[in-house]
Amino acid sequence: MAKITLKGNPIQTSGQLPSIGTTAPDFTLVDQDCADHSLKDYSGKTKILSIVPSLDTSVCSAMAKKFNDAIKEKTGVILLVISADLPFAQKRFCNQEKVENAVTLSMMRSKDFARDYGVLIEDGPLAGICARGVLILDENNKVIYSELVPEITQEPDYDKALSYLV
DSSP, X not given: OOEEEETTEEEEBSSOOOOTTSBXXXXXXXXXXXXXXXXXXXXXXXXXXXXXXXXXXXXXXXXXXXXXXXXXXXXXXXXXXEESSOHHHHHHHHHHHTOOSEEEEEOTTOSHHHHHTTOBBOSSTTTTSBOOEEEEEOTTOBEEEEXXXXXXXXXXXXXXXXXXXX
């Protein structure tokens, strides 16, 4: 279990993000049209998993927009923004903010993703949703970058994460 903070107050997650060099666990998450998707659906591409609590917050919104802009010219890279938001809210966010290079995925039907990836917040006011993290997976779903942001109200290290894209 990882210890992170929310505005300086300690909270705990269900585990640890997958380690560098390991194969990321498969998942089933829901897209904007309420269709199920698994990690296998994105095979053959480098994947940025931008894991956020909710796109309705400024930091999560900033994360989605920065990664969206960063991959505009990248071929073979897909951005998966994963949150507890309902697919309808994710779609509204993408339309309003012109986030066109991201696939948003919701934990609407299950918290298994958050548990399996070690980011399920277990206590405090945000219990039951995801901590903030970034994973980069190669085309074979091997983890090549992993960051659990220690303070939920802070943004990840974009430059470091993006340096792993080829």
